[in-house]
Amino acid sequence: MAYRYATERRDHSDLACGNVLRSAPGHPGFPVRLADELFQRAAAHLPAAPLALWDPCCGSGHLAASVGTLHRDRLSWLLATDTDPAALSIAERNLALLTGRGLAERERVLRAEAAELRKPTLLDRADTAARLAGRLSERGGDLDHRVGAGDVFDPPEPERPVDLVLTDVPYGGLTSFTGAPPDGEPVPAMLRALAAVLPERAVLAVTARTRKVALPEGVRALERLRVGNRAAVLVRAGDARR
Incomplete structure (x- = not known):
């Protein structure tokens, strides 16, 4: 099946972190324009039906809440998980703004x-x-959503099938992964673990503050892009399992 790439640009100032969406020290926001772009690119690789979205490293929930607000008409359900109780407390309040x-x-x-x-x-x-x-x-x-605890290296199967994973990898001194990845390489390990609980056709879109996001050995990207100091990769779940 062929998918058409179509992205639209819009004003994102209403979703700036600390405006209506809540922020807190140590829980950075995410560039809304990039979140919008990545969602549209990932959705172009999926059927046009309403999509279920999962952010498994949700932090304060800024990325998930922004995408949920911008693309409410294209979403059926939203899941946000993290291992940090403090971050989840903020995420619950930010995701409540989808009602x-x-x-x-x-x-x-x-x-x-x-x-x-x-x-x-x-x-x-x-x-x-x-x-x-x-x-x-x-x-x-109102957008149906759930916020809860979850480990990206040992994720439980979502209660509903997920079509699209969109997340920003923890980085630097502000945020970090909890626990050790199985093979010592956090992003490839995370992708394999998440792909194992997703439908084969699902798309994972991952960003990181790096020059290039690492993939599991032998896995080809659907797309790669760079915006400012972040790199992003899109990969099919079925490919990431191999």
């Missing part, structure tokens, strides 16, 4: 803080939350 109730509560809190602290910038952020709620409603309403 009308969550966005309404975020808007209410921001308006109350603006009145208490007399900060007009908080009113701007509250207006952004209201704007995001309107877009969510237009694109299908």
